[in-house]
Amino acid sequence: xxxxxxxxxxxxxxxxxxxxxxxxxxxxxxxxxxxxxxxxxxxxxxxxxxxxxxxxxxxxxxxxxxxxxxxxxxxxxxxxxxxxxxxxxxxxxxxxxxxxxxxxxxxxxxxxxxxxxxxxxxxxxxxxxxxxxxxxxxxxxxxxxxxxxxxxxxxxxxxxxxxxxxxxxxxxxxxxxxxxxxxxxxxxxxxxxxxxxxxxxxxxxxxxxxxxxxxxxxxxxxxxxxxxxxxxxxxxxxxxxxxxxxxxxxxxxxxxxxxxxxxxxxxxxxxxxxxxxxxxxxxxxxxxxxxxxxxxxxxxxxxxxxxxxxxxxxxxxxxxxxxx
Numbered sequence: 001x002x003x004x005x006x007x008x009x010x011x012x013x014x015x016x017x018x019x020x021x022x023x024x025x026x027x028x029x030x031x032x033x034x035x036x037x038x039x040x041x042x043x044x045x046x047x048x049x050x051x052x053x054x055x056x057x058x059x060x061x062x063x064x065x066x067x068x069x070x071x072x073x074x075x076x077x078x079x080x081x082x083x084x085x086x087x088x089x090x091x092x093x094x095x096x097x098x099x100x101x102x103x104x105x106x107x108x109x110x111x112x113x114x115x116x117x118x119x120x121x122x123x124x125x126x127x128x129x130x131x132x133x134x135x136x137x138x139x140x141x142x143x144x145x146x147x148x149x150x151x152x153x154x155x156x157x158x159x160x161x162x163x164x165x166x167x168x169x170x171x172x173x174x175x176x177x178x179x180x181x182x183x184x185x186x187x188x189x190x191x192x193x194x195x196x197x198x199x200x201x202x203x204x205x206x207x208x209x210x211x212x213x214x215x216x217x218x219x220x221x222x223x224x225x226x227x228x229x230x231x232x233x234x235x236x237x238x239x240x241x242x243x244x245x246x247x248x249x250x251x252x253x254x255x256x257x258x259x260x261x262x263x264x265x266x267x268x269x270x271x272x273x274x275x276x277x278x279x280x281x282x283x284x285x286x287x288x289x290x291x292x293x294x295x296x297x298x299x300x301x302x303x304x305x306x307x308x309x310x311x312x313x314x315x316x317x318x319x320x321x322x323x324x
Contacts, residue, residue, distance in 0.1 A: 002045040002226055006076075007178055007210050008064065010039045013073035015056075015063045019284060031284045033059040035234035036073075038310070041178065046204065046211040048225030048242070050218065050257070052280060055231040057214045058102075061180040064212065065099045066090055078177065095125055095174040102183040104163035108155040114166055115151040121173045140169040143206075144199060161192035168199065172207060181213045185220055197224050218261040222246060230254045233291040234283055240315035250315065250322035252296050290320065298323075 014037075016030035034056045041047050049057045062068040064075060066082065075083045077097060082090065101107040108117060118137045122128050128136055138148045144165040155163055164184060171179055181200065185193040197220060203209060215221050221228055222242060229239040230253065238251040249255045256276045278295045281287050287294050293303040302320050310318040 003043040005043045006040050007043045007078060008039075008041040008212075009074075009076040010037060010060070010064070011074040011076070013037045013060070013063060013075065014071040015059050015068055016071040029284055030071075032234050032286060033283060034063065034070075035283075035286070037231075037234070037236055039229060039236065039239070041210060041212060043177070043210055044204075044208065045226040046213050046224055048221035048228040049212060049214045049231060050216060050221045050228060051231035053216060054280065054283070056234040056283070057216075057231050058182050060231075061099065061182045061212060061214050064178075064180055065094075065097055067099070091125075095127070096177045097180075098171040098174055098176040098178070099180040099182060100164075100167050100171050100184045102186060104160065104167040105155060107167055108163060110155055113152055113154055114158075117155075117166065118151070118169055118173060121170065125174070127174070136173070140173055143172065143203065144169045159192075160188050161195060164188065164196055165199065168196075168203070172203060172209070175207065176209065178210045178212065181211055183215050184213075186215060186217065193220065200224060218257060230257065233281060233286055235291060235318065236310060237292065237319070238315075238317045239310075244315050248315075250317040250324075251292075251319050252298050252323060253292050255323055290318075 013034055014032070015034040016032055018027040019029040019031060020026060021028050037060060039047070049060065051057050059068060063070050070083055073083070074081055077093065082093060115137055118140055119133050122133045122136055123130070137151060141148050141151060146162065146165055155166070158166065185196050188196060200211065201224060204211065213221065213224055225242050227240065228242045228245050229236050230251065231237065232253050238245065238249065238254045245254065246258065249258055276295050277297070281291070281294055289305045290296070290303040290308055293299045296303065298321055300321060306320070308318045308320045310316050
């Protein structure tokens with residue numbers, strides 16, 4: 001159940017990557033992967049983060065769990081500023097803040113059996129007594145729908161969907177408050193995607209989890225999310241409850257994304273067909289004004305010079321001329 005208690009607050013987050021050139025590797029610029037993003041996630045909800053590849057959505061997730069160091073801004077987790085704290089200070093916080101990766105095979109140690117992979121968090125963080133570790137491993141396998149006998153196998157002996165279940169089991173072993181799901185179903189077949197989404201939904205109810213669900217597929221985001229944030233070129237351009245956002249998108253980019261996704265429900269189809277033009281600008285040299293103006297069918301002179309702020313409210317949009 002969603003509450004009004006903020007679990008995670010991102011305030012004007014910027015995550016840049018330096019561009020180095022020359023023999024001395026001097027920094028000549030920055031790739032602005034995440035550029036001035038603010039977002040609040042409340043306990044019990046699922047916030048979907050959607051956008052084209054390269055828009056910065058995965059970088060936000062990695063910044064939240066401190067796999068990437070923010071350039072500017074603040075990340076507050078349970079009212080604690082974790083933006084620049086040391087890795088030692090992060091260790092106890094990681095039991096409450098976890099991530100599920102897109103590629104489960106590369107995130108699992110190929111030389112370890114599944115039993116050792118799932119037992120390691122309990123031992124490293126001393127979550128339970130050593131004689132109870134095997135019981136906890138069995139409990140995790142039960143939660144994610146894998147037979148206990150599989151725990152003596154290696155990662156390469158599993159299918160993609162089964163490996164993702166193992167990745168989920170490892171993430172929930174800490175009994176976290178927030179789980180960042182970094183495109184957890186994008187590498188899976190459609191039928192397996194549905195199984196993983198249902199598993200995540202069931203675990204959320206049973207364990208009272210909160211999700212940041214990152215994806216580029218509209219269908220998965222629509223199915224699992226409470227609210228949806230749309231990203232373009234390092235910025236959030238629209239955010240709102242999924243029912244309102246999917247039925248009445250305000251930003252032209254959101255409108256185009258929804259039109260591009262095939263849906264069998266005619267009530268969710270838009271009567272206005274918008275065609276996107278051109279390519280995504282470089283995040284190392286984003287355009288002035290509205291970042292979408294180089295591809296927007298509704299562009300006007302104001303859009304080329306003045307950047308639109310994200311409006312306040314439950315359904316917020318960053319656009320000078322939003323769609324009614």
